[in-house]
Amino acid sequence: MSRSFKAAIKENLPVHATHNLLSLSVPDSMPDPRPGQFFMVGMNRGTDPLLKRAFSLFRRTDEGLQILYRVRGKGTDILRNMKEGAILDMLGPLGNFYPLPSEEKTPLVMAGGIGIASVFSLIEDLAGKAIVFYGARTKEELLMLNEVKVYAKEVIVSTDDGSAGLKGTAADALRAFLAPQASDAHFCIYACGPHPLLKAVARMSKEYRIRAYVSMEEHMACGIGACLGCVVKTHDGFKRVCKEGPVMSASEIVW
Amino acid sequence: MSRSFKAAIKENLPVHATHNLLSLSVPDSMPDPRPGQFFMVGMNRGTDPLLKRAFSLFRRTDEGLQILYRVRGKGTDILRNMKEGAILDMLGPLGNFYPLPSEEKTPLVMAGGIGIASVFSLIEDLAGKAIVFYGARTKEELLMLNEVKVYAKEVIVSTDDGSAGLKGTAADALRAFLAPQASDAHFCIYACGPHPLLKAVARMSKEYRIRAYVSMEEHMACGIGACLGCVVKTHDGFKRVCKEGPVMSASEIVW
Amino acid sequence: MDLSVKIGDLELKNPVMTASGTFGYGEEYAEFFDLSRLGAVVVKGLSIAPKEGNPPPRIVETASGMLNAIGLQNIGIERFIHEKMPFLRTYDTKVIVNFFGDSIGEYVAAAERLSGVDGVHGLEMNISCPNKQADWCIFGTDPRVTSEVVGKVREATRLPLIVKLSPNVTDISVIARAAVDAGADALSVINTLTGMAIDIRTRKPKLANRTGGLSGPAIKPVAIRMVYEVYKAVKVPIIGMGGIMTAEDALEFLMAGATAVAVGTANFIHPTAAADILGGIGAFLTQEGINDIRSLRGTAHAS
Amino acid sequence: MDLSVKIGDLELKNPVMTASGTFGYGEEYAEFFDLSRLGAVVVKGLSIAPKEGNPPPRIVETASGMLNAIGLQNIGIERFIHEKMPFLRTYDTKVIVNFFGDSIGEYVAAAERLSGVDGVHGLEMNISCPNKQADWCIFGTDPRVTSEVVGKVREATRLPLIVKLSPNVTDISVIARAAVDAGADALSVINTLTGMAIDIRTRKPKLANRTGGLSGPAIKPVAIRMVYEVYKAVKVPIIGMGGIMTAEDALEFLMAGATAVAVGTANFIHPTAAADILGGIGAFLTQEGINDIRSLRGTAHAS
């Protein structure tokens, strides 16, 4: 078993102007990843960019795994230009994972934009049980929506511009869903997306007394707990996103 | 006319374990290069490696030009891994060029190893007139030998290990050729290769009173005369390889 | 959109200049873009007597940077005035002459000679040079020496005087204050960091001079920090430089407190870098709806 | 082949150690290679009282480098001794504890507490920290303060004492001499360069702490130069660090004068970096027919 390995690019498919689906083949020695875990990916020759980049497990495949990524800066731009056969230096699976809900709970899964990358495999594992709140800026950015529909019990779509589903954020959609419900503990929330969205989830979690797990993001150097770079403030002091996270309880974060 | 341009890789063909022949298509606005001139080639994303690398014009082609390069370090390793269609940021043609010999002279062209890259197009232009002294470490490293034979009047091959032609350096071969000749000015030498080879040529040039042009190498930052980084010591002070060179008279260099 | 900035009494049409020693005397770059687009051209450092410079190798690439040990090679002020100024005068840009000396006397002589030369709009004093008189200390690493040499040069010229600071110091704000108190109209921040590289095959330093000056993107974080510190310490305009490759980099310097920026090593990699950076700054201002570039200055200091 | 080196009285089986703060308390790396292969493990900097550290963001990538502003977060010496030392003691390597204080008293208390702890083989004193008593000056940027704090710590411990120097100084050899005269057995060269990065969208520093420490390949040329200078100034062993990514980099440090090297930022990029570098050094020695690594030390000073 080794969490330091080399992966080969099988496919690096543009699924949108700024998003790619990367299919990798990985050595058998890599431990099985679980939903919510992530990988550090090195894509450089030379020393700039220097650090590896963090990407969530999107989906496990027969030969390895997939990553869904948005082109954002230097590193992802280089990644986008890499071709089949190219070799990536990787670490993982890293961090903790989404705890599965107990039988009697209905999992509400919220994804904002590229946040879908982190919760997709959770939705898969929940095999028809999850009610998914999937928000994006526009209809076009609702990536992999058809695949999500295959595994979800129900998908409630929202877009900032109203081009698909409700007009508003996934948090708005979640609130609209929760408002008419009895505010007891039948539900359990899993969320990944931009910070304000997670913060809104945390507020609802408190208000409706629903346990919520959020996947946090911070700039990372090592990904394995050594540098102390990736901390977020919790009521119990700073915690490392790469080690105590990325999945944290919404109630423990100081928002 | 612009000496700052982008070139597209047409082919990046390994011609040896450590050498590639790179075929580029270039914009029409690029001025015509002459034998002995060079290009600065950028092959990086990110800022490491930072500087462009210098490569001689190997051969002009219908759609552009070819570069023959040896994989040496970071930059050439990246270049080796680039594929057809990739775009290179280039400057050139830069520097001066080999002055053509007058009608009555017999050009002796000496190439040591990858030095062939610089003199190949000169041999082409001399169209059957050049006597070529081509040396390399081993038979396998006598790159493009067949092509050289097409354009040369005669090719005198040497290898360090004796696996082809004379055992010894191209300078040894040149000396063996010159020794029995009347030491007057029927000849004119053009040389590119490792420093000790050029130094040996300079010595023969003096001894036999034959004018010799050598192509110099120094570490370069700008390639256009601005940084003063690439100087060599001459009897007339420091001169810039990228501007007053790369072709210099063997007699002006302080060896 | 107003891109103009003032360096002391010197009005620049925009804040983009070239860093001394990375743009020759301007000629080499004229084929790549119209030099009149620049806020100013800063030429290679000059001294009263021509200097031969260091033996090669003078250049070593390092991670995202380069070391140079040119050794201040230059043709001397006299030849510069006669051979290079006529060309530079044909452009509608400001010409700033970078100069240095081995002694205070040489600094003063250089400043005097350059003052009053038609087309020379400002002087940039490089104080990162060894002081031959004082046991080879570097002028710009001791506040008293800085103060003395700047004061003497100030008396010798009425041209806008920019003092270029060395980053190889414990507290750059102390040197900055010394230079300003002695009469500097503006400060250039930063010169190169001293560095070294060793060839493990020969086991010798890669540069013939052993040490050299580190420039390029590698040093940008140090340069930004120093501009930020100097901005807090003094009131005069700062010309920020050190690793600027893109318009984004230049904007970082302005936000840290620089009034103008100088593009250095980037010129070697993209001869149109300075012009491209200027274009990118304009595009940013448009995009952010900013009319006056001066409104960006020092904004990173707001809590 | 003899790879062993001595740092004062401390025998290391080979010259490769880890740089403080880049290797946690060793645990995080144990799954990637056998820590017993290392010459020494240097742990994250510790203080008497636990420290919470700075708010995020704490990390910014820069060209071939990174800025960190962790703020010396640590669990405190007491918890370290009880929770981390038992694990570290299971390895056949030397454990060097990096420590710091806000005042001379805290430095002394830390050194005293760590002395005599089973399995702690040496102390590395980080003097790149602000001195809260003396108006926030940095201990390691003033030779008198360096001398005082090192002297007091020297009296408090008989463990091999390594003093880790700040590169943010005008003349590192002056500080080096002060530390050695005050009793340092060895010097670590260098800590991070102070730097800054600005987010041009928000116009704010990217780090919550505003400034941070620059590490990684970007700083290697400065680090090599400083090791070279310190080697000329003092006789004690030097632990070289700053941007070491490969065996070649490590060899450069040895040739510049280092007795041992520490691998820092590289651990983040390749968790096996330290082991890989050790392997590469061995391969180089074989290839060059060198039997004793000590024969490389300082060779770049010849001629």
Ligand SMILES: Cc1cc2nc3c(=O)[nH]c(=O)nc-3n(C[C@H](O)[C@H](O)[C@H](O)COP(=O)(O)OP(=O)(O)OC[C@H]3O[C@@H](n4cnc5c(N)ncnc54)[C@H](O)[C@@H]3O)c2cc1C
């Ligand atoms: C646990 C975790 C899981 C993630 N999963 C995904 C995913 O599945 N798909 C996806 O597209 N993105 C994901 N991200 C975000 C992704 O890491 C960044 O978009 C990426 O690092 C940007 O790199 P860049 O070089 O393109 O951008 P640049 O802006 O050039 O990067 C500069 C530096 O900032 C860091 N950085 C920039 N943005 C972020 C960010 N949002 N979070 C953390 N560090 C950042 C980079 O890692 C790098 O060190 C995840 C982040 C974390 C922490």
Ligand SMILES: Cc1cc2nc3c(=O)[nH]c(=O)nc-3n(C[C@H](O)[C@H](O)[C@H](O)COP(=O)(O)OP(=O)(O)OC[C@H]3O[C@@H](n4cnc5c(N)ncnc54)[C@H](O)[C@@H]3O)c2cc1C
């Ligand atoms: C005028 C001129 C023409 C050249 N023509 C050719 C050619 O046609 N084919 C070919 O294979 N090589 C040629 N070279 C050499 C070529 O520039 C180097 O091999 C190349 O720069 C090595 O880059 P690297 O990144 O692989 O090596 P690295 O060692 O990683 O490079 C590090 C730095 O050193 C510089 N450097 C390393 N070796 C040399 C060298 N020999 N000369 C100058 N700078 C060097 C690099 O440019 C870079 O800045 C020429 C050099 C010059 C000056």
Ligand SMILES: Cc1cc2nc3c(=O)[nH]c(=O)nc-3n(C[C@H](O)[C@H](O)[C@H](O)COP(=O)(O)O)c2cc1C
């Ligand atoms: C090759 C070279 C030559 C330089 N020559 C001078 C000089 O003559 N005078 C001077 O003040 N600075 C000189 N510098 C320093 C630059 O002007 C600039 O301060 C430094 O390179 C940092 O900017 P950069 O990282 O953008 O290059 C030189 C720099 C380089 C790279």
Ligand SMILES: Cc1cc2nc3c(=O)[nH]c(=O)nc-3n(C[C@H](O)[C@H](O)[C@H](O)COP(=O)(O)O)c2cc1C
């Ligand atoms: C994230 C991080 C944390 C660090 N923490 C410490 C520390 O606690 N004590 C210390 O003396 N140095 C600390 N350092 C400095 C390193 O030990 C080392 O001196 C420096 O990073 C240069 O080496 P490098 O470029 O190989 O990383 C830290 C460096 C980094 C990057």
Ligand code: FES
């Ligand atoms: S990224 Fe280093 S501790 Fe989390």
Ligand code: FES
């Ligand atoms: S490479 Fe810059 S002057 Fe020749």
